Amino acid sequence: MNQITRKRRQSHDKITLSDVAQKAGVSAITVSRALRDPEKVSPQLRDTILSVVEEMGYVPDLAARALASKNSGLVGVVAPVLTSHAFLAFVRGIEDRVRPSDLRIQYANPGPDSEDQLRQLRFFLSQNPAGLIHVGQIADTAIDDLLRRAPCPVVEVMDISREPADMAVGIDNRLAAETATRHLLDKGYRRIAMLGGVWDFRARRRLEGFKAVLEAAGLYDPALVLSVDTTTSVGLGCHLLDRLKNDFPDADAALCHNDDIALGALFESQRRGLAVPQDFGICGFNDLEYAGFAFPAITTVRVPRYEIGYRAVDLIIRATGSASRSSKIIDLGYQLLERGSTDRKG
């Protein structure tokens, strides 16, 4: 169709700053300034330059910029299972805080093994990042080392009980689990199970809280802690509830590692004709969007994920420049949302 367009693209060597400069009759550095620091260029020149930029379709080369300025403006987010429902709000918080800044965010989604996490971290570190946000367990000392040596602010998010390499923002999962467990006790449940998936760091903290409260009440039974080493899912929730009720027909409630498990447990209860909350109480974790709309609505622990994302970026922005590490830990708190799935007379 359009010969000219096609030809231009084929023969088209990349348009550079000096191409633009030449055409605009100025030097390269002036174009550079007009683009990044318009104030420092006289209005008329600026206009000329910007229109030439537009006309030629000039696209700055971030690699060259990063190399010359030693500043990539990139904030890397490493989140295993980034695509879990739980991360929607987290990502929104991040984006909202980044938008008005001149940083840019990029996500990496490593598998659950620490090898892959290391790879992804190295990729980011290879890009002179302005900051790093890490979600995850950090079981591996190699990861810990890498974060500790990172030449940029690092924020570990979600759980705050670990001593962070640099900064951390999140909640205390142990405390949250204690609160939830106490709630189940208050509602009169006595044979309370814990249903979970992979025992990562957060899960372990939650189990600790669960155990502490039940032990204090003389009601802890390790046999009621069920989990399978896979990603959590609604299907897993079904499966675990099934196993629980088959092996322990007297179990009367479950604290679930997250809302997916809780939803699965709810569905499976319905399938079994088990009345929730009368015969069986269910408490989740996270307050995913659907929890409040389920029938009955699912009691859960709200984790301020939006704010965690927002604050994480905020910390990075504030830490930029100051060479020293601050060891800041920010506890954003949690909130037990009592809803239908545990609503019976204590």
Add this chain to the structure above:
Amino acid sequence: MNQITRKRRQSHDKITLSDVAQKAGVSAITVSRALRDPEKVSPQLRDTILSVVEEMGYVPDLAARALASKNSGLVGVVAPVLTSHAFLAFVRGIEDRVRPSDLRIQYANPGPDSEDQLRQLRFFLSQNPAGLIHVGQIADTAIDDLLRRAPCPVVEVMDISREPADMAVGIDNRLAAETATRHLLDKGYRRIAMLGGVWDFRARRRLEGFKAVLEAAGLYDPALVLSVDTTTSVGLGCHLLDRLKNDFPDADAALCHNDDIALGALFESQRRGLAVPQDFGICGFNDLEYAGFAFPAITTVRVPRYEIGYRAVDLIIRATGSASRSSKIIDLGYQLLERGSTDRKG
């Protein structure tokens, strides 16, 4: 604590290739080769070099590498609402195909407005990407232009009815909706509603299919097409079902834009004491993990999201090098999964 460590980090100018080279007693380029093309360096030198690299904690600078080689190895994925449940499988497919290659993936998560999508696309283009994967409607001609001019392979994913800027892989959403609608008719439902959220491109295609089938059957009623211009969610599904049954008590089934809406519709039906599937049939879209575990299980259209991700990367890898654009369109097909939520005698 450790004075040495602290001091080293403070005074530490970035370790470069030539630092390593010097310490290993070779030239920079040899180190470079030892790292990227170990075969081209004698085994003994290679070992020395690699151990020096390890010892000094050398981290290559991707910006410099990209600048010098004009090859960033970066594949950018632009996905509005990356963090929808629906993308989990898609991302897994991408990652699985990328892992054995020497490419690396990075995700950007623009807001729904095309302005933000443009920004994110430009960011990637500024990095000389090896490829671009774009999920989304491309309502905007500016986006279309950008993709068309992109100096790298571009794959548009999910829907294949648009003429792609370069390549596309996905399914035909119109056809899929037709199949689903026909299924509802087969099951004897007659007052069938369509429940949706934002009317993006995919949604419009689905509506077309829905409408075509019902019109052919003489059963199309535009009043039964309900939607609200927000992100879809379970809560929205509840809301829409509520509105539907209030305004049209005789409505007896709903084709939902996705499984979140369907799940909300299911919960709301339960709350209203409406028996699914006897009194009301529900069909979703996507086959999210929970759909098969709900009670009753939700009939839905399976979209091969894992494979879409996998193939998208595959197309980029294959297209790399060949300068010309191929206009490849790959239809991966869909599958109607008939389950409990529509399972009644026709």
Add this chain to the structure above:
DNA sequence: CTGTTAGCGCTTTCAG
């Protein structure tokens, strides 16, 4: 198999 030379596209000095 190893090294030399040059330069990627941009920005940082430092001058005017």
Add this chain to the structure above:
DNA sequence: CTGAAAGCGCTAACAG
């Protein structure tokens, strides 16, 4: 407010 020179860290292309 504008420009000239130098170089960021790495790799292509050619030699040896």
